[in-house]
Each structure stands twice: as structure tokens, then as C-alpha cells.
Amino acid sequence: EYTDQINSGEREFSTLALLHSEDPSAMKGGELGFMTRSQLVPEFANVAFALSDPKKVSNVVESEYGFHIIQLIERRGDMGNFRHILLKPRIPQESLDTALVRLDSIRNGITLKKITFDEAATFLSADKDTRNNKGIMVNNTRGSASAGTPRFALNELNQDIAKIIGEMKEGEVSKPFIMLNEKGRQVAAMVKISARNEGHKANINNDYQVIKQMAEGARQQKLVDEWLQTKINKTYVRIDPAWQGCELKYKGWQK
Numbered sequence: 001e002y003t004d005q006i007n008s009g010e011r012e013f014s015t016l017a018l019l020h021s022e023d024p025s026a027m028k029g030g031e032l033g034f035m036t037r038s039q040l041v042p043e044f045a046n047v048a049f050a051l052s053d054p055k056k057v058s059n060v061v062e063s064e065y066g067f068h069i070i071q072l073i074e075r076r077g078d079m080g081n082f083r084h085i086l087l088k089p090r091i092p093q094e095s096l097d098t099a100l101v102r103l104d105s106i107r108n109g110i111t112l113k114k115i116t117f118d119e120a121a122t123f124l125s126a127d128k129d130t131r132n133n134k135g136i137m138v139n140n141t142r143g144s145a146s147a148g149t150p151r152f153a154l155n156e157l158n159q160d161i162a163k164i165i166g167e168m169k170e171g172e173v174s175k176p177f178i179m180l181n182e183k184g185r186q187v188a189a190m191v192k193i194s195a196r197n198e199g200h201k202a203n204i205n206n207d208y209q210v211i212k213q214m215a216e217g218a219r220q221q222k223l224v225d226e227w228l229q230t231k232i233n234k235t236y237v238r239i240d241p242a243w244q245g246c247e248l249k250y251k252g253w254q255k
Contacts (some may be wrong), residue, residue, distance in 0.1 A: 067088075
């Protein structure tokens, strides 16, 4: 329906995206900005980079995020700027309830030691990102001291998971619950806390990555400060009289 309206000139793609798209880009009329193929999921990229007419819209494309229609804005070499409208499939409550019952049965099996959590995650989980790792989640928070490790601060977790584990103990398996995954889809899940570190003074044994990142950051900042000070000493800079009384972080600006 949207495709026909846009291709016929009846409606603007950006208007429909603003009104109906379920992607954060909706606020920008569906525009994604310039990206390479590798930055997009394959199903989306294959169709998007095959478009050649900015006035035409693709057929419906299904990806792990939902259903898209795509419009080319501009190509620059290996990069492309596209608009899209994303609609996410609605999962019937009956299906979610069935999944919760299934997970509850698995949890009972874990409690009775008929199966371990690791085994259940490996053989029964539908989450392709964790099932090959015994269900262990990896922290992908950009800039986090724990990035790339299975350690998370509470505020780095999916908010639905964070609510569940707040009062859980180490080794405990949660009751099944419904959450929104990183792709914005409703899924049934249960979680286990493998280890829990309460607030404490940082130490090498428990906080090596954090301490390492802090030390590297301090060293990098020291090198930047030294480089800037060297350049300031050799460079003429005119400071407006109105700003000459300000306290400056680096010395030597006023000569």
C-alpha cells in the first residue's frame, strides 16, 4: 500500500516514514545516512544497493528487524544513503504465553538438575547470539570498561533484564518473562546470574579490565596534554581582550 502511494506520487516517502515507521529513523523521514553494505543486514543491503531510481521504492524486504520498504536517496562510491519504513511483526499473545509455559518447563528441569542452564541455552535457545556460547551474554556497550567481556554494570543491560535481576542472587535462574530484544521484538526469556560483584574498592583480581582502561586513558590524555603544550609554546595565538582574564587549562597561550 505504501509502495503504491509513493510510486504514484500520491504521498512522500518521508511523510509516511514519519507517520508509520517503527524505526528510530522515522523522526528523520526514514533517512539512515550514508552507509556501506557491511553496516546493513544482508537482506536489506542486497535490495538497497540494487536500487538505481530515487523516485521508485523497493518491494517489501524481510529482515531480522521486521518488514521494510526502501528508497534510494544518493550513492557515493561504495556508500549509499537510503530511506526506509520499518514495520515490526505483531506476535500473538497466545504464542508468547506458549513460549512462557515452555520456558517454565525448562526452568523446572534445571531446578531438578535434569538439565543444566548451559545445556538448555545451547540446545534449546533461539538466540543465535548466545546459544553457541552456553547462553553467556557479551557486553557490547560502546565505551564501557567491560566491553567485550561477559560483565555488565546494571545500567548496561537491557532494561527488561535489569528489572528482573535486581534482587536475584548469584547462580539463581529467573522465572520466564517477556522482554523487548535489541531488535525491538517481543521475546520470552529467562536469565541466570553466573556471578555478581557488589560495590567494592577496585582491585586487580576483579577489575583488571576497568583498571587497564583507566590507566590507558590517563596515559593517552598525558600524551595529548604534552603534545598540545609543545604546540602552544611554538604557536602564536591572539586572544580577544574580553577572554584574556579567563583561567585556561593549558599555560602559555598569552605571550
